[in-house]
Amino acid sequence: MNDVPIYLDNNATTACDPAVVSAMLPFFTEQFGNPSSMHSFGNKVGFALKEARAKVQALLGAEHDSEIVFTSCGTESDSTAILSALRAQPERNQIITTAVEHPAILTLCEYLEKEGYAITRLGVDKRGRLDMNEYKAALGPRTAIVSAMWANNESGTIFPVEQMAELAHAAGAQFHTDAVQAVGKIAIDLKKTKIDMVSLSGHKLHAPKGVGVLYLRRGTRYRPLLRGGHQERGRRAGTENAASIVGLGVACEQALQHMVYENTEVKRLRDKLEAGILAAVPRCFPTGDVMNRLPNTSNIAFEFIEGEAILLLLNKAGIAASSGSACTSGSLEPSHVMRAMGIPYTAAHGTTRFSLSRYNTEAEMDRVIAAVPPIIAQLRKLSPYWGEIGPTEHPEEAFAPAYA
Amino acid sequence: MWDYSEKVREHFFNPRNAGLLDGANGIGDVGSIKCGDALRLMLKVDPDSEKIVDASFQTFGCGSAIASSSALTEIVKGMTLDEALKVSNQDIADYLDGLPPEKMHCSVMGREALQAAVANYRGEAWKDDHEEGALICKCFAIDAVLIEEVVRANSLTTVEQVAHFTKAGGGCASCHEGIEEILARVSKEACTAPTAATKPLPPATPAAAPKLTNFQRIRKIEETVEAIRPMLQRDHGDIEIVEIDGKNIYVNLKGACVGCMMEAATLNGIQTKLVEALGEFVRLLPAAMLGKAH
Numbered sequence: 001m002n003d004v005p006i007y008l009d010n011n012a013t014t015a016c017d018p019a020v021v022s023a024m025l026p027f028f029t030e031q032f033g034n035p036s037s038m039h040s041f042g043n044k045v046g047f048a049l050k051e052a053r054a055k056v057q058a059l060l061g062a063e064h065d066s067e068i069v070f071t072s073c074g075t076e077s078d079s080t081a082i083l084s085a086l087r088a089q090p091e092r093n094q095i096i097t098t099a100v101e102h103p104a105i106l107t108l109c110e111y112l113e114k115e116g117y118a119i120t121r122l123g124v125d126k127r128g129r130l131d132m133n134e135y136k137a138a139l140g141p142r143t144a145i146v147s148a149m150w151a152n153n154e155s156g157t158i159f160p161v162e163q164m165a166e167l168a169h170a171a172g173a174q175f176h177t178d179a180v181q182a183v184g185k186i187a188i189d190l191k192k193t194k195i196d197m198v199s200l201s202g203h204k205l206h207a208p209k210g211v212g213v214l215y216l217r218r219g220t221r222y223r224p225l226l227r228g229g230h231q232e233r234g235r236r237a238g239t240e241n242a243a244s245i246v247g248l249g250v251a252c253e254q255a256l257q258h259m260v261y262e263n264t265e266v267k268r269l270r271d272k273l274e275a276g277i278l279a280a281v282p283r284c285f286p287t288g289d290v291m292n293r294l295p296n297t298s299n300i301a302f303e304f305i306e307g308e309a310i311l312l313l314l315n316k317a318g319i320a321a322s323s324g325s326a327c328t329s330g331s332l333e334p335s336h337v338m339r340a341m342g343i344p345y346t347a348a349h350g351t352t353r354f355s356l357s358r359y360n361t362e363a364e365m366d367r368v369i370a371a372v373p374p375i376i377a378q379l380r381k382l383s384p385y386w387g388e389i390g391p392t393e394h395p396e397e398a399f400a401p402a403y404a
Numbered sequence: 405m406w407d408y409s410e411k412v413r414e415h416f417f418n419p420r421n422a423g424l425l426d427g428a429n430g431i432g433d434v435g436s437i438k439c440g441d442a443l444r445l446m447l448k449v450d451p452d453s454e455k456i457v458d459a460s461f462q463t464f465g466c467g468s469a470i471a472s473s474s475a476l477t478e479i480v481k482g483m484t485l486d487e488a489l490k491v492s493n494q495d496i497a498d499y500l501d502g503l504p505p506e507k508m509h510c511s512v513m514g515r516e517a518l519q520a521a522v523a524n525y526r527g528e529a530w531k532d533d534h535e536e537g538a539l540i541c542k543c544f545a546i547d548a549v550l551i552e553e554v555v556r557a558n559s560l561t562t563v564e565q566v567a568h569f570t571k572a573g574g575g576c577a578s579c580h581e582g583i584e585e586i587l588a589r590v591s592k593e594a595c596t597a598p599t600a601a602t603k604p605l606p607p608a609t610p611a612a613a614p615k616l617t618n619f620q621r622i623r624k625i626e627e628t629v630e631a632i633r634p635m636l637q638r639d640h641g642d643i644e645i646v647e648i649d650g651k652n653i654y655v656n657l658k659g660a661c662v663g664c665m666m667e668a669a670t671l672n673g674i675q676t677k678l679v680e681a682l683g684e685f686v687r688l689l690p691a692a693m694l695g696k697a698h
């Protein structure tokens with residue numbers, strides 16, 4: 001058996017593209033200038049940033065390159081967007097978001113709730129979809145900002161953000177989307193939308209960690225999070241992370257070139273992997289909106305076993321994935337995304353996310369399809385909810401421990 | 405990724421005694437599917453000797469839950485029931501060369517399963533033990549008795565530790581006050597330092613106390629504090645006199661005493677002793693207040 005590890009955790013982070021790395025290297029050595037400086041050292045770096053900005057602009061389909069603001073990560077972009085909307089519109093005090101956002105949004109909203117802001121968290125159905133009527137009803141004259149992710153990091157489910165942005169605008173509210181998982185995986189053309197602000201993060205699309213972007217539509221009322229120098233036109237002070245920004249530019253260029261590949265070949269491999277596992281393993285199902293999700297993501301719930309145990313055995317077989325179980329995160333309940341979809345606890349703890357990239361191969365999928373069924377069977381043999389050949393009759397009644 | 409010991413990994417990858425046990429006559433089911441661990445411990449007990457001749461488990465849970473279950477069965481095999489009941493969660497963790505703090509609850513679950521299985525063998529209702537306790541943590545259905553037991557056995561002092569060991573307080577956080585009350589209660593009884601009576605006695609104003617010289621007075625204060633130090637040291641704390649300024653005696657509490665929930669009570673208790681010894685009213689103040697009080 002081939003034991004080169006297989007990386008299927010690209011929604012957590014990606015490997016830097018070799019072209020990205022080689023484009024970055026000079027900016028650690030001879031190209032060390034400060035882009036703000038009035039000499040040739042700085043000037044060259046300034047020019048490289050301009051080029052990178054244009055490449056990000058192209059991937060996002062932004063109308064102007066000045067709409068691209070470089071930040072330090074996706075989380076910073078998210079915080080900047082929401083706090084800006086509140087400060088720029090003090091007469092509005094409501095934030096509408098969804099129950100399945102990344103903690104970068106949810107934790108901030110919890111904090112703002114304590115500060116006195118009104119937070120509306122839209123629920124999702126069993127397949128992770130929003131109820132647009134619930135959304136319309138929540139919008140009002142006090143809504144400062146709507147923040148809904150473009151694609152979910154756990155299930156890959158895509159939200160109708162273009163339509164949601166139109167509705168937000170009709171209510172006079174700003175619209176932000178956390179597109180950290182969507183950028184580079186699905187085609188985006190911001191100039192055709194009413195979306196005001198977009199967050200992206202370099203390390204999800206083969207650029208390095210610690211660089212992000214806030215797209216800020218021209219004309220959007222804005223207040224910076226970091227004040228200081230005039231970098232990024234005063235919208236994000238702090239000397240630019242030049243090497244990473246250059247790397248992000250190259251990554252965006254590559255993502256655009258591979259967009260068709262991502263949505264045909266990567267998608268085919270994902271579908272093959274998912275179908276292979278579903279066919280070989282009893283009592284498991286894909287979570288999220290399978291007909292409307294990222295091309296690279298498959299999140300499968302394996303019933304009656306726990307995700308961390310699955311990951312440990314997968315890791316031993318040289319396969320890297322992730323899980324929505326409580327234990328993997330050190331938190332005590334399974335993922336908020338799985339709970340929001342109403343996935344029963346007997347399955348939520350066993351959700352396992354396989355997320356691919358353009359670097360994955362057909363042979364790898366074959367190896368994973370072969371490796372998964374015995375791992376699941378091995379753990380089910382240990383499970384009190386599982387009998388000789390399948391779940392015990394009424395598993396939750398047959399095994400009803402004290403405390404349950 | 406968790407920093408699991410070799411032993412934990414080994415017991416996870418090659419669990420001992422997994423699966424159903426033929427002829428089991430003591431079965432303990434504990435845990436909850438909601439929080440992601442559940443354990444069924446099966447014991448085969450020889451009725452004459454009350455010896456555990458065989459044990460097995462089935463576990464729904466993470467790597468450390470499975471390893472803890474496996475360790476538990478290995479530990480108890482060959483023990484009598486009374487010996488087995490003495491196995492603590494720490495014994496299980498030690499057997500595995502330790503567990504990450506966030507995973508200590510896996511060992512607690514093991515110990516509970518053992519108690520439940522023994523109770524089941526003896527035809528006792530193990531649950532009864534627990535109905536006495538008020539439900540503290542609603543997210544994970546953990547009651548006061550269990551929290552108090554675990555706090556005492558592991559000398560826990562913070563809500564965070566309680567959450568790691570029992571899961572209580574790890575969900576909605578609405579029970580943190582309740583957990584703090586339990587911690588304060590246990591900490592008070594564990595603290596061997598003198599503490600003031602609930603109603604502090606009015607400072608004695610002894611009529612005929614012989615007047616001490618300044619030197620004698622300082623010596624007396626020192627002697628009194630010296631006599632108390634061993635008690636604090638037993639709790640891994642200490643005290644040092646920094647300054648004596650008229651009625652005000654400034655001290656530093658050190659080691660475990662710092663930030664101990666009993667800090668104020670400890671100071672009160674020592675102050676009472678000093679008042680008795682000196683026959684005059686004095687105030688014991690933390691050194692941080694030097695120059696602030698008058």
Ligand SMILES: Cc1ncc(COP(=O)(O)O)c(C=O)c1O
Nearest residue numbers: 073074075102104153178180201
């Ligand atoms: C949807 C989503 N938003 C935000 C983030 C945070 O991005 P960063 O790690 O760059 O702060 C992530 C990455 O984990 C994500 O998946």
